[in-house]
Amino acid sequence: MKSIVVVSSLTGNTLKVGDIVAYALEENMTTVKVEEMPDVSDYDLVVVGCWVDRATADARAQEFIKTIKNKKVAFFVTLGAEADSEHAQVCLKNIGALFDESNELVGQFICQGAVSLRMMEVMAKRFPAGHSHAMTDERKKRMEASHSHPDMADLQAARAYFADLKQRLEG
Ligand SMILES: Cc1cc2nc3c(=O)[nH]c(=O)nc-3n(C[C@H](O)[C@H](O)[C@H](O)COP(=O)(O)O)c2cc1C
Known part of the structure; x- marks a missing residue:
């Protein structure tokens, strides 16, 4: 099975996950940047890594x-x-709904990724108190809790998921 892993990543979280996903599928495989818009016609399995922007895939991944x-x-x-x-x-x-219906969706994996300090600063400046996106203490705490991700457990879970997917598809 010929696979390709195409990744969109702004601050590096998704790229970290992509690296282990590529390894799980093929020991010597590396990821391809989404900016390259690779031609995937030669591949059996196309794996896309993206980050969430307002509850869906980021624009480049889309x-x-x-x-x-x-x-x-x-x-x-x-x-x-x-x-x-x-x-x-x-x-x-x-994100699943963004794929054309001619494709067969065979797997999906999600994990937490650090919300950058820059993003937190931007939100704090942009959204006044009372706004639904305002930086409340609770939101700040939740975002700070994201800062350790993706962690080793996330990466191991991604590796296990895609190694299993490979087995399922080749089995
Ligand atoms: C503009 C913007 C919008 C975001 N929207 C969401 C969102 O709707 N839900 C969410 O859980 N995280 C959201 N995030 C957080 C990112 O999805 C998260 O930090 C992700 O791991 C970033 O991946 P990357 O490091 O590969 O760029 C947003 C981040 C940015 C910069």
């Missing part, structure tokens, strides 16, 4: 996803919220 047709596809995602939150489920659903 643009690439649109080009994929008639493939087995899988995706992995990092987001600022907890991976077991309702928000994470909504994001998975939204």
